[in-house]
Amino acid sequence: MTTKKTDKKELSISEKLEQLSMLQSIDSSIDEIKILRGELPLEVQDLEDEVEGLTTRLENFQNEVDEKKENISKQNEVKKEADLLIKKYEKDQMKVRNNREFDAINKELEYQKLEIELADKKIREAEHFIDDQKSNVSGTKSRIKERKATLKQKKSELEDIIKKTEKDEQKLDRKKVKIKKEVEERLLFAYERIRSNSRNGLAVVEINRGACGGCFNKVTSQQELEVRNRKKILVCEHCGRIFISSKGDKE
Numbered sequence: 001m002t003t004k005k006t007d008k009k010e011l012s013i014s015e016k017l018e019q020l021s022m023l024q025s026i027d028s029s030i031d032e033i034k035i036l037r038g039e040l041p042l043e044v045q046d047l048e049d050e051v052e053g054l055t056t057r058l059e060n061f062q063n064e065v066d067e068k069k070e071n072i073s074k075q076n077e078v079k080k081e082a083d084l085l086i087k088k089y090e091k092d093q094m095k096v097r098n099n100r101e102f103d104a105i106n107k108e109l110e111y112q113k114l115e116i117e118l119a120d121k122k123i124r125e126a127e128h129f130i131d132d133q134k135s136n137v138s139g140t141k142s143r144i145k146e147r148k149a150t151l152k153q154k155k156s157e158l159e160d161i162i163k164k165t166e167k168d169e170q171k172l173d174r175k176k177v178k179i180k181k182e183v184e185e186r187l188l189f190a191y192e193r194i195r196s197n198s199r200n201g202l203a204v205v206e207i208n209r210g211a212c213g214g215c216f217n218k219v220t221s222q223q224e225l226e227v228r229n230r231k232k233i234l235v236c237e238h239c240g241r242i243f244i245s246s247k248g249d250k251e
């Protein structure tokens with residue numbers, strides 16, 4: 001039924017207010033959708049970061065364990081070599097011709113025995129470290145598992161909300177574009193400015209129990225009457241929001 005006209009037809013104050021009221025209700029519905037998504041996008045991002053951090057930590061733990069395991073096999077090699085030398089020196093000792101030679105070999109023997117003791121000590125330390133790290137590894141693993149489960153749940157919650165609200169949001173956006181074209185530029189500018197300054201996104205409010213519906217400051221009964229008459233556009237003298245008469249006021 002609507003015919004497209006380039007020039008806007010002159011609207012009555014009442015009609016202008018009606019447009020602003022519609023624009024406000026569209027904007028409020030869009031705001032609600034955003035509130036519904038709320039912290040979810042942020043929570044999902046945080047969880048993803050946390051899982052990534054934990055995975056890096058787990059890798060570090062495992063690298064340290066691998067390093068210690070490598071160290072243990074190195075120490076076992078040291079022990080093997082020392083064992084071979086000890087056997088060789090013990091044979092050599094049988095063939096010595098004097099005390100000096102015996103003592104010299106004995107020194108080598110002592111040295112190799114100390115090498116074995118030292119290697120054993122290093123192995124014990126490494127094993128101890130690996131044991132400790134086992135609980136870190138399993139703790140981190142279960143933390144990752146738990147966080148991943150929460151992430152999965154939050155992600156699907158967010159996807160659900162997006163899926164459910166996508167169409168509504170697109171519909172609202174289209175409505176908004178349409179009505180914005182119809183609203184007088186000067187009023188639209190004022191509306192956008194008030195809305196951007198208001199925390200709850202309300203630029204158009206009703207008067208409730210003699211108070212502004214936006215900032216709750218008292219409104220005089222004269223102002224209230226004028227709002228009800230819809231002969232001119234009134235704004236709250238405290239917050240600047242545009243007043244509309246409540247639905248029940250329609251004559």
Ligand SMILES: [Zn+2]
Nearest residue numbers: 212215236239
């Ligand atoms: Zn106010």
